[in-house]
Amino acid sequence: MTAATALKIRRPLLSLRSALSLILLIWLSDTLIYTLQTENTPAAFLQFLPGALAVAVLFAAGLSIQDCYLRPAPLSRTGLMLLGASLLLMPILWLTGRWIGWNWMDALIYAPASGISQELFFRAGLLPVLLATLPAKPTRAITLHALLFSAWHVPKVIMTAPIGGIISVAAVTFVAGFLWAKQVRHDKSVFWLMGFHSIILFINSFFTWG
DSSP: OOOHHHHHHSSSOOHHHHHHHHHHHHHHHHHHHHHHHHOHHHHHHHHHHHHHHHHHHHHHTTTTTTTOOOOOOOOOOHHHHHHHHHTTTHHHHHTTSOOOOOOHHIIIHHHHHHHHHHHHHIIIHHHHHHHHHSSTEEEEEEEHHHHHHHHHHHHHHHHSSSHHHHHHHHHHHHHHHHHHHHHHHTTTHHHHHHHHHHHHHHTTTEEEEE
């Protein structure tokens, strides 16, 4: 195999701009589906599809597993502090919710499935493409990612929750999205956040905002 042939094989199938457009389209479709769904647990497994598609798009655009943060890595002190800071926000969310108690399906199936699938899309798919598209402006890329993360949650809450719940969900998901993106980018791995997010959703399963 000549060098020219090898270069041709490695050439990305998609441009970064095309990859960004496709992933934003996936985000829009997933937001509509998530907003309209009525059953949490079955739909949680469908949420893996947007993440898998987004990562496949990034691979087609030439990004690697490492670029998508899909590799194990130690949790740094900075990463732990970022996760800890986001945990301090959660009582704001819980205080605006209504306690409904234990539901084993939501707690043991929906929570981990949703936590892992959200991280697969938002931090392994959306975040890398925004950072790659705006390489000189990482803070802007992280902020846009956090806005889209918040906007994914808010429409569903608007349909059922009072104004206090809407505001708290919008604010907490934006700030948490920003801090989580910083952690993943710093530690170069999404796996710590998959576990952390699943624990947060486990606790959330004891509350409703409807």
